[in-house]
Amino acid sequence: MADEPVGRGPVHVSLYMGPKLARPVPAEVTEALLSAQITSTAGERSGFQLAFDLTKKGALIERLLPEGFFDPKTRVILAVSIKGTAFVLLDGLIVRQEVGASNQPGRTTLTLTGEDLTLLMDLEERADRYPNLAPSQRVERILAKYADYGIDARIIREQIPQPPREQVRVDYQVGTDLQYVNELARANGYTFYLDPGPVPGHSTAFWGPEQRLGQRQHALNVNMDVHSTVDQLTFAYDGTAREEPQARVQDPVTRNAPLLAPPDIGPLRPPLGRRASPALKRRTLTGTAKKDEAMARAEALGRAATSADAISGSGQLDVNRHGYVLRARELVGVRGAGVTYDGDYYVKSVTTNLRPGSYQQNFTLSREGLIARSGTVRP
Numbered sequence: 001m002a003d004e005p006v007g008r009g010p011v012h013v014s015l016y017m018g019p020k021l022a023r024p025v026p027a028e029v030t031e032a033l034l035s036a037q038i039t040s041t042a043g044e045r046s047g048f049q050l051a052f053d054l055t056k057k058g059a060l061i062e063r064l065l066p067e068g069f070f071d072p073k074t075r076v077i078l079a080v081s082i083k084g085t086a087f088v089l090l091d092g093l094i095v096r097q098e099v100g101a102s103n104q105p106g107r108t109t110l111t112l113t114g115e116d117l118t119l120l121m122d123l124e125e126r127a128d129r130y131p132n133l134a135p136s137q138r139v140e141r142i143l144a145k146y147a148d149y150g151i152d153a154r155i156i157r158e159q160i161p162q163p164p165r166e167q168v169r170v171d172y173q174v175g176t177d178l179q180y181v182n183e184l185a186r187a188n189g190y191t192f193y194l195d196p197g198p199v200p201g202h203s204t205a206f207w208g209p210e211q212r213l214g215q216r217q218h219a220l221n222v223n224m225d226v227h228s229t230v231d232q233l234t235f236a237y238d239g240t241a242r243e244e245p246q247a248r249v250q251d252p253v254t255r256n257a258p259l260l261a262p263p264d265i266g267p268l269r270p271p272l273g274r275r276a277s278p279a280l281k282r283r284t285l286t287g288t289a290k291k292d293e294a295m296a297r298a299e300a301l302g303r304a305a306t307s308a309d310a311i312s313g314s315g316q317l318d319v320n321r322h323g324y325v326l327r328a329r330e331l332v333g334v335r336g337a338g339v340t341y342d343g344d345y346y347v348k349s350v351t352t353n354l355r356p357g358s359y360q361q362n363f364t365l366s367r368e369g370l371i372a373r374s375g376t377v378r379p
Helices: 027-032 059-064 116-124 135-148 177-187 291-305
Strands: 011-018 031-039 047-053 074-084 083-100 109-114 123-131 150-157 171-176 191-196 203-208 216-220 230-237 243-246 273-276 279-282 311-318 331-335 343-355 359-366 369-372
Touching: 011 027, 011 031, 027 031, 027 047, 027 059, 031 083, 047 083, 083 116, 083 191, 109 116, 116 135, 116 177, 116 191, 123 135, 135 150, 135 177, 135 203, 171 177, 171 230, 177 191, 177 203, 177 291, 216 230, 243 291, 343 369
Parallel strands: 150 203, 216 331, 243 279
Antiparallel strands: 011 074, 031 047, 031 343, 047 109, 074 083, 083 109, 123 171, 191 203, 230 311, 273 369, 311 359, 331 343, 343 359
């Protein structure tokens, strides 16, 4: 699906549901689907909302709803097929159902709201210890518990090695698995998310730096007359977003606590803009003095990297007009916004809105500086 042109071809929706192993739903369920809204984000849990028509006295309201077919924790998978190519948009769990009864014909609806499968990792608080395991190894051990849901792990070893030393320190988890995995990600300047697909019932859990290298998606064109593919794009430059973290580590012998050198975020965040935004804020990281130097350096690097994106953009596109499906957590080029804001961006989030005859996407973009680094953008 990656670079397959959509054109104006029909979009077919496939829906699967089940307690754990999701199966194709009865035809009445797919036919009653009014709309689907799916949000994919980097660093946060993705979610969805599905609306069904309950007007007709059919299987949904007479049998499936009372039997618990749409109850919370039911697994939902939604895939679209365009020109024979399937693309899984969501794999998640229902957390809430709402029935809106109305006297108006065609206005009685069932709305299902849910979150992606990381919800499974956030249902139970636990205390655990991880002797002699580096952060990435701890994440690997946690994710292995969810393999029954078809979740494969893609884990990138931390940028600054933090070899475990059980005789000095044992790392503990307090809270849910999701909280701990996200905590480890933030401490290393990483992100954690689930990517559904490539086939229904499978997804990939990614723990690592944001993917800011590689091929760009087809450009978002604005203000280019007949070549425009985006209705509007709004950019913002927040001068207070970027921070310069300061960390100290105490020497156990001399008791001195010198300031660590400013971290280089280049390996984590390859620059997308030519003129980087300056850090107007200085933040002192607390609690680093008693940590290993590697852990303190990793924390400073993480804070500097995650606050670097001072430039943001948001907009909306019609997939049929754009010609391609925009994917979150990858790079895309922008053309027509002017010298200052043209160039490559990281797609931070995408919200897909599906209705009969309509395929719209709202998106947010980010990068750390102004002015494109290259004179050309992939069309």
